[in-house]
Amino acid sequence: MIDFNSELRGAAETDVISIAVIEADRAVSRKFGPLLEWLPALGADCCNSMPLAGMEAELASLAQGRRRNIALPGLRGLSLGLSEPVTVVIIWIEDKLHYLLIAMPDFSARQVELLLGSERRARRLAEQQLEAASIEVRIASLARERMRLARDLHDTLVHSIVGLLMQIRLSRHFLETDPSALADCLAAAEEAAASGLARARRAIDGLRLTKDADEVLGLELIVAEFARRIEVEIEVDVDRALRDDVARHGSTIDRIVTEALRNIERHSAAGRVWIRATHDRNSGVLEIEIRDDGRGFDATSLPAFHYGLIGMKEIAMLAGGVCSIDSGPGEGTSVRLSLPIKRSPGPTPTIPLR
Incomplete structure (x- = not known):
């Protein structure tokens, strides 16, 4: 029999390990410590316990010297009374003719569990971050859609x-001063109402689409339409080398130039308008300027409920650009639009065969 007054017993008393002695006939002779409480009662066959069931041949080979030890790692379970993983090592004591069972906490299994727990926590954190990012994307998408709705309302209903x-105010004026001109004025008002209704219907149809389906008019058509409505000298300077870049930002440039020209028509009383497109080669930026010599305004103090200037800046921002407005009373107005150059991929170079 093993001397339990040895260092092994001291370790068992502090619950560092548990020890049991099994006789050659597999009868439990001694057991000491809580980690081996699952062994059957003293005198019973140790193979009647769940972990050792069916191990008669293994124990016999151990006693015959064909094995050095038997290791049972990671034992745990409520039926065994083990809440933490335990490793059991069985060795044969030749001079005593009995088996010695030593049970100790399975630190490797604990480490694996800690790693798995950390991995699960990291996965949950990643899922939470992905969910938060998805929510931010949805909020940004909703904000963008609200901005688009505001622009469409401003570009259709408000302008109309x-x-x-x-036209109504002009009709009232002619009613008192020149009734003969009233018919033409009413016809113009009717045309304005019909045009506004058509544009509102197009905007509603556009809202039903999954993507923006903006029609690109082009600078030439926009300027021609503007010149038809108002008598003003217009100078357009667009380098031929930049026409492709202007076309690639067609929808953005159309919206901003159209809004700038509307403001010139309604507020500036300008006699001359300049539209110029240039390329800053150092920064790779396309720059569009719409300038007039009109009455100007205080750009630092915008009237309430006038969203056209704000809309131009928002449109430029959504295209990755910047729109700035410089004006002062009696100094005219300059609208500058800066957009990144969008280069289309060139042809794939060919390698000559030799």
Whole structure:
């Protein structure tokens, strides 16, 4: 029999390990410590316990010297009374003719569990971060859609109603001063109302689409339409080398130039308008400037409910660019649009065969 007054017993008393002695006939002779409470009662066959069931041949080979030890790592379970993983090592004591069972906490299994727990926590954190990012994307998408709705309302209903209001005021003026011109003025008001209705319907149809389906008019058509409505000297300077870059930002440039020209028509009383497109080779930026010599305004103090200037800046921002407005009373107005150059991929170079 083993001397339990040895260092092994001291370790068992502090619950560092548990020890049991099994006789050659597999009868439990001694057991000491909580990690081996799952062994059957003293005198019973140790193979009647769940972990050792069916191990008669292994124990016999151990006693015959064909094996050095038997290791059972990671034992745990409520039926064994083990909440933490335990490793059991069985060795044969030749001079005592009995088996010695030593049970100790399975630190490697604990480490694996800690790693798995950390991995699970990291996965949950990643899932939470992905969910938060998805929410941010949805919020940004909703914000962008709200900005688009505001622009469409401003570009259709607001402009149409303002134009119609101007014709109504002009009709009232002619009613008192020149009734013969009233018919033409009413016809113009009717045309403005019909045009506004058509544009509102197009905007509603556009809202039903999954993507923006903006029609690109082009600078030439926009300037020609502007010149038809107002008598003003217009100078357009677009380098031929930049026409492709202008076309690639067609929708953005169309919206901003159209809004700038509308403001010139309604507010500036300008006699001359300049539209110029240049390329900053150092920064790779396309620059569009719309300038007039009109009455100007205080750009630092915008009137309430005038969203056209704000809309131009938002449109430029969504295209990755910047729109700045420089004006002062009696100094005219300059709208500058800076957009990144969008280069289309060139042809794939060919390697000559030798």
